[in-house]
Amino acid sequence: MQRKAYVTGTAALLAALLAGCTSGSSGGDDITDKNADTGTSTVAAQPGKYRTLPEPCGAVSHDTLDSLLPGIAQITDQDQRDKAYEGEATLTYDTDRKVGCHWKVESTDATDRLSVDFERVVSYDNAVSDDNEAQTIYTQRESAADIPESAPPSATVSESPSGSASGTPSPSASSSTSPSGSTGPSGSASTSSSTSASPSTAPADLQPRTLTDLGDEAYLDDQLSGSGSTAEQRTVTVVFRTSNVVVTIEYEEQPMATGTVPDSKEMQDRAQNLAARLAEDLNS
Known part of the structure; x- marks a missing residue:
């Protein structure tokens, strides 16, 4: 026991x-x-403000297209004019992420081209917000454009009710005349206003530069191609970012007459006016 x-x-x-x-x-x-x-x-980064993109070919009003593409007013056939207003959508495989539209119109004085592209940026890194990813893409484009660091930033141009730039025409534009000796009509792509110098010799306020009061950040580039023996084509580019959307505007003009140079201020004003309208529509 x-x-x-x-x-x-x-x-x-x-x-x-x-x-x-x-x-x-x-x-x-x-x-x-x-x-x-x-x-x-960890806390996931905030998504961007924009979940969708506007319809690009409908984002530019007829009045604005009349200003940038003067040849539309010279089209007598109504069907052809309507087609010119419609533009042509850019081929894209993901309309939720990137859309665009471009127009090309010839006038008696020049051929004008306009393209508008919207890109909605989405970050796939939980530690990086959509806005920060869009800022990185914008910065890469600004660096590629080689905007001079010394270039002073400028405000966007306000637009008058008539749809034209309210800024005062540049001296070169106001003093130039057409072959007949009369000043060309305001807002038209005539040879009378096509006497501006190239960006390298343009005034400081017309040089490639960053812009203020346009989205979260923006820049303008102005490039002239060709020589005095050919018609010189000017391309004005405005790129701006608002939250997680990057918008790119390219406005080109190639005069018909040899040795003619498109007016820099006039084209820059028109492109900036369009950019300001698009930024306002995105935020509305």
């Missing part, structure tokens, strides 16, 4: 010891897991 009691007591003691070890081990694991979870938890 004494031997049985001894065995029973020993078993009870071992069971108690095992229970205590198991309880302590379980509690330690819970604390470790909680600490690990707290140390590795």
Whole structure:
């Protein structure tokens, strides 16, 4: 009987010891897991403001197209004019992320081209917001455009009710005349206003530069191609970012007459006016 009691007591003691070890081990694991979870938890970056993009060919009003593409007013056939207003959508495989539209219209004085592109940026990194990703893309484009660091930023040009730039015409534009000796009509792509110098010799306020009061950040580029022996084509580009959408406007003009140079201020004013309208529509 004494031997049985001894065995029973020993078993009870071992069971108690095992229970205590198991309880302590379980509690330690819970604390470790909680600490690990707290140390590795992160907050996902905020999504961008924009979830959709506008219909690009309908984003530019007829009045604005009349200003940028003077040849539309010279089209007598109504069906052809309507087609010119419609533009042509840019081929894209994901209209939720990127859309665009371009127009090309010839007049008696020049061929004008306009393209408008919208890109909605989405970050696939939880640590990087859509806005920050869009800012990176914008900065890359500004760097590629090689905008001079010394170029002073300028405000966008306000637009008058008539749809034309309210800024005062540049001296070169106001003093130039057509071959007949009369000044060309305002807002038309005539040879009378096509006497501006190239960006390298243009006034500081017409040089490629960053822009203020346009989206979150913006820049304008102005490039002239060709030589005095050929018709020189000017391309004015305005790029701006608002939240996670990057908008690119390219406005080109190539005069018909050899040696003619498109007016820089006039084209810049028109492109900036369009950019301001698009930025306002995005934020409405």
